Amino acid sequence: MRNLFDLTGKTAWITGASYGIGFSIAQGLAAAGAAIVFNDINQSLVDSGIEAYKEAGIDAYGAVCDVTDEPQVQAFVAAVAEKFGGVDILVNNAGIIKRIPMTEMSAEDFRKVIDVDLNAPFICAKAVIPRMIEKRGGKIINICSMMSELGRETVSAYAAAKGGLKMLTRNIASEYGEFNIQCNGLGPGYIETPQTAPLRTPEHPFNKFIISKTPAARWGTTDDLVGPAVFLSSPASDFVNGHVLYVDGGILAYIGKQP
Numbered sequence: 001m002r003n004l005f006d007l008t009g010k011t012a013w014i015t016g017a018s019y020g021i022g023f024s025i026a027q028g029l030a031a032a033g034a035a036i037v038f039n040d041i042n043q044s045l046v047d048s049g050i051e052a053y054k055e056a057g058i059d060a061y062g063a064v065c066d067v068t069d070e071p072q073v074q075a076f077v078a079a080v081a082e083k084f085g086g087v088d089i090l091v092n093n094a095g096i097i098k099r100i101p102m103t104e105m106s107a108e109d110f111r112k113v114i115d116v117d118l119n120a121p122f123i124c125a126k127a128v129i130p131r132m133i134e135k136r137g138g139k140i141i142n143i144c145s146m147m148s149e150l151g152r153e154t155v156s157a158y159a160a161a162k163g164g165l166k167m168l169t170r171n172i173a174s175e176y177g178e179f180n181i182q183c184n185g186l187g188p189g190y191i192e193t194p195q196t197a198p199l200r201t202p203e204h205p206f207n208k209f210i211i212s213k214t215p216a217a218r219w220g221t222t223d224d225l226v227g228p229a230v231f232l233s234s235p236a237s238d239f240v241n242g243h244v245l246y247v248d249g250g251i252l253a254y255i256g257k258q259p
């Protein structure tokens with residue numbers, strides 16, 4: 001049974017993993033035996049990320065790469081191929097959100113969110129798939145969201161991106177499954193990270209709202225995502241393809257606690 005979750009000999013690229021969900025997923029994949037490579041958008045963040053991995057006992061390879069820039073992504077993937085023999089597991093984690101009422105949101109801001117949250121997963125998957133085909137095997141995990149299924153005020157760009165990411169996941173699964181490449185989504189609920197910090201202040205109404213909408217009656221932590229990420233990265237999920245695994249404490253199953 002242990003071998004089903006063993007990632008020894010595999011190289012995992014988690015995009016935007018200097019901290020937050022990506023960093024925790026990287027720790028989990030490393031604990032399962034994977035070599036970790038990561039990127040960030042400037043050297044100081046890469047350096048701090050490398051230090052953070054060292055403190056966690058992980059000798060990670062990090063480099064500057066803006067995942068929205070295809071030449072930078074292609075160069076990053078080529079460097080990883082030279083150093084590690086290629087990416088076996090891609091976790092498309094890097095993401096941004098802009099919480100602006102749609103009628104007040106500029107087209108530029110809308111495009112920025114789509115660029116990072118949807119175009120970049122396409123660019124990164126496109127860069128790693130050819131070598132996965134050569135190897136006849138690979139895992140691609142797209143970090144989706146509750147907003148892959150639900151809308152809410154002020155997150156139109158993010159919901160459009162994450163909804164698109166769910167369908168990109170299904171399409172990669174459909175197009176490349178015959179090469180033993182599995183592409184699945186991981187859909188966190190509401191997780192305690194810097195991205196949701198503005199929503200979790202004690203006086204913010206959204207804080208109580210989310211707890212009332214979550215059967216687990218709590219915000220998720222990045223640790224809650226580690227086991228599901230290891231599962232989707234490992235041989236245990238070799239016949240799971242095009243699926244979005246929601247790790248949400250039950251939000252999507254629940255109408256919400258009566259006030």
Ligand code: NAP
Nearest residue numbers: 016018020021066067093094095145188190191193194195
């Ligand atoms: P976070 O704390 O804001 O971290 C986002 C990461 O993405 C950072 O490392 C950031 O690096 C990186 N990034 C952003 N733009 C980038 C770019 N152009 N190129 C490279 N890296 C870039 O977010 P998080 O909460 O950990 O979320 C991680 C993922 O989970 C996102 O896709 C998010 O949509 C998704 N998600 C989050 C939640 C939640 O409740 N937190 C729930 C569902 C899904 P910089 O610091 O350099 O910007």
Ligand code: GCO
Nearest residue numbers: 097145146147188189190196
């Ligand atoms: C928001 C939150 C959410 C979370 C996550 C939920 O403003 O609604 O930021 O979008 O980030 O995506 O799964």
